[in-house]
Amino acid sequence: MSKKTPTTDAVKILHRRYYDKIRARALDLETARLNAAIAREIYTLRKKARLTQEQLARLVGTTGSVISRLEDDDYEGHSLKMLQRICAAMNCRVEVRFRPMKSRVRLAS
Secondary structure, eight states, X not given: OXXXXXXXXXXXXXXXHHTTTOHHHHHHHHHHHHHHXXXXXXXXXXXXXXXXXXXXXXXXXXXXXXXHHHTOTTOOOOOHHHHHHHHHHTTOOOOOOOOOOOTTTOOOO
């Protein structure tokens, strides 16, 4: 029987206590991380293009409030179609990759 390695890292301790072996929580955490990453990427692309939210909205054919929501870390409604429209407006493309989850998330059901 393997013994857990002691740690003083608060993040690791909290992860073990609240996420390890609780698949639904671990999956929720991964979803939140993905939503935050998408929001940051939209924001970064827009800033690099030196566009305001309103300017990007006009290019995409939507409103500034929609762009604002898309750049919010807590927003959960990102659609592939909207991401493609944003990328088309900023001369880039969307890439989707499927990768295995990190070992600490891959838990038995």
